[in-house]
């Protein structure tokens with residue numbers, strides 16, 4: 525049975541002190557919550573170990589925002605899957621649109637990254653989604669289908685236990701504009717149907733599909749109420765303990 529997940533992608537925000545403070549605030553806020561929802565935060569690389577230590581003993585899981593596909597070697601500035609698991613991390617976000625846009629990540633790179641993550645037994649939160657021009661030209665289903673098929677559909681069915689999907693229409697990220705709950709549901713149902721066609725109903729029904737793109741306390745409940753929306757990948761609103769907690773409570 526798939527789980528609801530609320531994951532906060534902190535992006536390039538919060539120094540060490542702010543990381544510690546936000547985790548402390550979050551721990552207090554979620555300590556009394558009776559929820560089955562998985563709560564994940566993804567601080568910047570340099571603060572992952574600190575976050576891991578601070579979150580220990582709470583229900584907050586820590587994830588990385590990215591990793592390199594190589595095992596190790598001369599890749600200045602990069603971080604390997606083994607380095608992440610060595611500090612106790614179990615989850616990595618891959619394929620975020622900011623990585624695709626600003627750092628040139630594409631289907632080929634992401635195939636390598638997903639493979640390396642899974643080989644190291646990391647869970648992958650795989651992000652994908654169409655640009656505004658794709659939606660305007662009614663090409664959004666094709667774009668999403670190819671992003672998924674090119675990177676994930678060669679995996680064996682067993683690997684899907686370690687895959688979480690995050691549909692993030694690029695036009696809704698950080699813009700204050702969200703997909704309507706109906707648009708999100710329409711796309712999430714389409715994604716689940718693609719997985720059903722490729723892997724069968726059991727795999728499809730067990731995959732958590734998160735929505736990301738300007739999810740806030742005031743719109744989370746309506747988006748999360750949709751049948752195929754299993755939570756969210758939250759950017760801006762994950763930087764305030766109160767807002768992030770309100771979003772967790774909205775499931």
Ligand SMILES: O=C[C@H](O)COP(=O)(O)O
Nearest residue numbers: 533697698737738759760
């Ligand atoms: O990873 C999170 C997404 O990019 C959403 O960011 P946002 O909530 O600031 O729009």
